[in-house]
Amino acid sequence: MTSYKDLGLNSIINACGTVTRLGGAPMRGEVLDAFHEAAQEWVPLEQLQAAASRKIAETTGAEAGLITAGSAAALTLGTAAILARHDLGRMEKLPQTDGFPNEIIIAREQRSGYDHAIRAAGARLIEVGFNEVTSNAGVRRAELWEFEAAITPQTAGIAYVLGPGSCPGLSDLVEMAHRHNLPVIVDAAGELPPRENLNRIPATGADLVAFSGGKAIRGPQSTGILCGRRDLISSAALQMLDMDDHLELWDPPAEFIDRSQLAGIPRHGIGRALKVSKEEIVALLTALELFSTGAYDDDPPRLLGHLNSIQTGLQNAHAECRIVEPAARDRWAVLEISVDEQTLGRTAFDVCKALREGAPPVYVSHGKLSEGTLVVNPLCLSEESTAQLSRRLLEELGTSARSNDS
Ligand SMILES: *Cc1c(COP(=O)(O)O)cnc(C)c1O
Secondary structure (H helix, E strand, O other), X not given: OOOOOOOOOOOXXXXXXXXXXXXXXXXXXXXXXXXXXXXXXXXXXXXXXXXXXXXXXXXXXXXXXXXXXXXXXXXXXXXXXXXHOOOHHHHHHOOOOOOOOOEEEEEHHHOOHHHHHHHOOOOEEEEEOOXXXXXXXXXXXXXXXXXXXXXXXXXXXXXXXXXXXXXXOXXXXXXXXXXXXXXXXXXOOOOOOOOOHHHHOHHHOXXXXXXXXXXXXXXXXXXXXXXXXXXXXHHHHHOOOOOOOOOOOOOOOOOOXXXXXXXXXXXXXXXXXXXOOHHHHHHHHHHHHHHHOOOOOOHHHHHHHHHHHHHHHOOOOOEEEEEEOOOOOOOOOEEEEEEOHHHHOOOHHHHHHHHHHOOOOEEEEOOOHHHOEEEEEOOOOOHHHHHHHHHHHHHHHOHHHHHHHO
């Protein structure tokens, strides 16, 4: 067996949570067991994905679902479904979209590096609204009329990134889009927990919703969920599954892939590069069951204990600690450590870098460094790694570190 150590790697302390860069979420034993067990036997993937679709439908209230290689892959596949529907010629062409509607409308303020996944399917993004709040040149956010005014015969659909305070409201946008017969695809990758969002977001009527499997659901890092309208999920599945079969033999479950819509069977589609293994599918379904039934509910108090012990350890350090309570009952608190840059003589950025370069390497969240603040997300911490983390923080922020430096 090959270990990280065999490969010359030191494992790190992950105080960032489920970030992809550091390997994602901690998986429960049940999830790893499911992966292991699924590897012992073989099943046709279209049947497995059809069964997953039923599970996802039960859990989310959406008509159907597909397990994808992450939320970004779900966005590519969902966009491919919106562009091609059940048109075999279009499926074959993607990401080439000459000759059919290929425009996806998106609010300029919702653009991010993740929308590369939408463009990868062949869509052209049409931006509406401005970024006035960020540019400090106004108070208005993206507005519904701006989306409606951007609709042309080239419009294929609307993309929406859900987050706290996303504008305009998703339900209003969906209602407007449906009046124009256009689908809405929602990036809700990071919107769990609260677990109620599994149902609440599809209940807006959004045609497709993408969730990450490797974040709070705590499935394999390389998994995600695309759920929504049955015909669009069918198209997405067709463009992802291995299609090397004979027309006469190919027999996918009818409620998952509607053969009556098809003039033949497509060849490998744009999503063939985004495949998911049987083990990943079963492991994610196990994690989804755990997440959606509250099996992780004991974690927030345990994780808060870790934060309290770090805070206690830093009482006399050149820093101010603050526990930030979670926004949802099944989310967990984080610890903000505001570095006293004056008395320490180093910036939060310096400390963050020194933590990464120390032994063991420690990675804290780096989203507030410009405000002089380190953030500890405790999801991946154990009692042991918390003790190591406390020691390293004290070495960098405490009086002892200062006297060593001078
Ligand atoms: C994490 C994230 C993604 C990507 O999700 P993966 O499951 O890692 O592919 C996309 N969009 C947003 C808003 C995210 O937070």
